[in-house]
Amino acid sequence: MRPLKVLTFSTLFPSSVKPSHGIFVETRLRELLKSGLVESRVIAPVPWFPSKNPRWGEYAKFAAVPAREQRNGIDVRHPRYLLLPKVGMTSAPLTLALGAKAAVQQLIDEGFDFDLIDAHYYYPDGVAAALLAKWFDKPLTITARGTDLNLIPQYPLPKRMIEWAAHRAAGSIGVCAALMDVLRGWGHEPAKLHTLRNGVDLERFRPLPPADMRVELGVGGEPLLLSVGHLIERKGHHVAIDALAELAKARPGARLVIIGEGEERAALTAQAARLGVADKVRLTGSLPNTDLLKWYSAADVLLLCSSREGWANVLLESMACGTPVVATDIWGTPEVVASPAAGRLVGERTGAAFAAGIEALLATGVDRAATRRYAEGFSWQATTQGQLELFGRIAKKAAHA
Incomplete structure (x- = not known):
């Protein structure tokens, strides 16, 4: 049985320039890869900015992120997308998807024809991933992590886009049950809602005197x-x-x-x-x-x-x-x-x-x-097993379809 091929998609992912950015997404993926049952490539888009000059502060760091790099043995690509001032909140899902489209096609052309997209953070990342899933005819899961469902839906247009993406997704994952309660309250199908909590790296974080x-x-x-x-x-x-x-x-x-x-x-x-x-x-x-x-x-x-x-x-x-x-x-x-x-x-x-x-x-x-x-009761084992079972069911259903 060949390993499941998963495309991990999120703007929340570390880079050599910002090594702590979205490290929780990388950690979950690294734990999943330890199973030996999954292969993954990562597309982690960053906003386009024209200058690496340090005087631009955080914006310059966007420009300094490499287009492609290896992190802990994982192939990570950082395509650029246009994040427009003031109107960026509503346009970001589309510009994010358009900016990543060529990178997704390149992965397929290189032989990584993935089984599903695993997106993190519902807005704008999850909505952009839903567009990509539609364009490339792939199943999709989206993980909610906090403000994407407990704050952003206060804005009507983003909420409508989140709802569309949730309907498009084969499965939604919440890092806590309260986040899936939001989608449940909106009337989304309970069978598609899953709680897979974050674990903790018990080797990295350990008691010292x-x-x-x-x-x-x-x-x-x-x-x-x-x-x-x-x-x-x-x-x-x-x-x-x-x-x-x-x-x-x-x-x-x-x-x-x-x-x-x-x-x-x-x-x-x-x-x-x-x-x-x-x-x-x-x-x-x-x-x-x-x-x-x-x-x-x-x-x-x-x-x-x-x-x-x-x-x-x-x-x-x-x-x-x-x-x-x-x-x-x-x-x-x-x-x-x-x-x-x-x-x-x-x-x-x-x-x-x-x-x-x-x-x-x-x-x-x-x-x-x-x-x-x-x-110690919060290891990653249960979350990894939950992902393997969910991703396997979704991929099998898509293959039969």
Whole structure:
């Protein structure tokens, strides 16, 4: 029996220029390939930009991404597509599909006549993949990951395009059940809706001695809190700073480290100064995914104060290092934080509520070994098996058709 040939399609995929971008998509694919039952090629389009000059910042990085590269033995192509200012949100699915069409044809011409397209992120990627699936007469699966179904459908035209793509897809996958509940609520066929959660790399993320990590990283705090993610409002780093200010009233030794980069950096710095905790807050900027292991191990508690999340990988990464979490009780997060060993859920997205959650967690005592054991229940094995079964059924049905 020959291996199943899968075309992985998403703008969320790492490159040599942005090695952490969409790493969760790459990780799921790498785990799937370990089965030996699948071959894959990746098309990960990037927006076209004319200059690599560093003065253009993030835009220059788009231009610097190679047209084709090998990542961990996987052939990855990065065709360009036109992302228009202001109107890009509604035009992106079409320009994305048109930009990738030649790369798809080239794959087929080179002998990789794939059995199905496995797309990640419903909009615009999933809609673009649905167009490609129609043009090349291939079956399609689309994985929903968070804001693609819990935010973007607030806009009428994107919602209509998402609905069309979901009808066109042979299967929809959600990284948490809450995302598939959205499509179920829209009346989509339940048999086509599947929940395959993200796993965690238990070898990469493992407990290291907290005291040693604090010395190596030059950080202290009792307790030491950690908040990880892009510096944007919905990630809630401002709530974490509010929580620190509240917690510091009773625990003056408390410290907060924020890992990430983004538009909110200046505002967060100003907020810490305004609340009198500037000396207790450290912003590290963006760090490579491989460096997070040390920070997770050094911390006492990870905070995730998000307003929206599908399946937050940082939660499992932290727990795999033995560090429990305090997180907002939203969307897929209760499916991750489902035991006292994992941490605590907070019903209100306020500093006071998070400070209370931290206190409740610390009061019961942190058992890092128990937290690690809990995380060990989230390996990739079940997700890989689920993909193999789903992709196999879809490919077989398409072949008979």
